[in-house]
Amino acid sequence: MDLVWPATAWALWAAALAVAVVVAGRERPAASPTPAGEPAPRAVGELLRGMRAQEVFHATLSELAERGPARIEGDRLALAPFAGEEALPAYQRWALERVRARLAGLDLADEAESPLVALMPDGADLEGEFAPLVRRRAIELGLARRRWPSLLVPVGLAVALAAPWYVTVAEAGVSWLGGIATMVSFVAGGSLLLGGRGFLLTARGREVAAGPAPQREWIFTGSGWQGAGIEPAGYAPGGPRRHEVAGHVVKRWYDTERETRYLALHDGRSERAKAFAVDHGTYKDVLPGDCVRLLVRREGDVVRVLTHERHW
Template identity: 60%
Template sequence: MDLVWPATTWALWVATLAAAFKVSGRDRTPQREPRHPAPAPVAELLRGMRVQDVFHSALFELAGRGWAIVEGDRLSLAPRREEPLLPYERWVLDQVGARMGGAPRAPVIALMPDGQVLDREFLPLVRQRAIDLGLARRRWSSMLVPVLLACALVVPWFATVAAAGLSWPGMIATMVSFVAGSGLLLAGRGFLLTPAGREVAGPGQVEVNPQQEWIFTGSGWHGVEIVPAATIAQGGKRQEIGGHVVKRWIEVHGDSENSYHIAVHDGSSEKAVAFRVKQGVYQDVLPGDSVRLLVRPRSGAVVRLLAHERQW
């Protein structure tokens, strides 16, 4: 079978796709300072934090402005006021109120909506706020370009299937066309950071607010004492430990890189144990998660995340 023509059509489509992304990657919008400082949820989004972290940040920011009261890991809503709210803030309060179901207080961890709901309803509102502040922009001005690119896949797909039939080249072409077309359409108009947004998302911009601690006491930890791993180190250089993540925090070290930490409670002790983790692990686990870790007790460093289970 002659695959020269199908290969040519695929090469042309890939070249068109690359050119479209290259052109769309150029930021032609005039540089301007954000009209307002970036709210904490927007900054978390720009830094690539998970949507649960963004929701948590929005909730605690609202609590800091008097819309809710947080005591330990319990939250209660304050009476609604006439103060205007951003769309994503209104969404957060509506979701929290619905999940509380009229109860006076509830665990913060129980108020987290499902991840798919956050991705579908909450995240677009925060992204729009970032765009309004000049911290981000859309890759495409409309859906026309991704739709045309997806439709153009019909040409190389048909050329391959016509030449190869149901053999492996035809099946690969079908799979690639489906995945690429779906990806282009699901990505929508795209979301890119502007220079101002990259500055907000850059290293050294994390603000640590001790009033916005997200903790979990469902494992029996009383939310009081956390000790360094070195103080309870026993046995060999490496060991496995398991338990629930009860707290996370970031330590800022001036000009050097920030360090990321989690506290793990074994379900029976009075104290939780603090470990230093890589940024990727910090972003992947949340308070309330059940984890199993390979650690170096004397240095307090986590070598590897062995198991991870979300309990909510």
């Protein structure tokens, strides 16, 4: 079995991939770069930190409240008259339109207050329509870039895989080598096609993603908690090392001094909610309004989430 031609074909394809990566890796000027030292928009920052689309949408509502089209008090939002809607970024206009549509669906006027969780779009809409607009804004600000300048590049590389695959299979036939060539072609080609043009952070974007998230309040009062207060779970001497707690998440926050993430849980009966320390993964997955059952240590930190329900 002569492997010269298969090896040559794979080497040529790998060289083409390397050239494409090097050429595409060159920094391209941003449409409207963020000036040095100026903070990135909250929603864009949350996206770069890898937060959920719901978190990014809530950050967008906070931006709208700061700019004037919306007003947020506690966990309720109302729209306000605003004349400069055309000047808003596309992702903010999308959020504003969806809020109006939700209010209309609830038979409420724009000025009427509504719980934030009732205004949250479906997850599929957030991922399919809203998140791409935020990514586009990140690219415009120079915080991210496309891996490939055109979709033709990954498509062309995927199609070009047919050449080394065919040469290998024609030479090796039905053998372990032909099987490996088929598997590599399938995985590499699928990754190129599914990845599209890609989305990569620039150096400035990585700085934003690594930095602390700005303080932003997101609370939930649907469980009966009226924001009366939050107390630490505290240490329970003599109690079991681990125990379960359940309730609604009514607030989340990040303590910059302690560099610790917390969520507040309300059992639906007490006047005050209890705060528990959580890891980054739990902080990302659990949002205010979610009903959870947690396994916690007696020191007050969460071991893991046992059940997690979201009804909005």
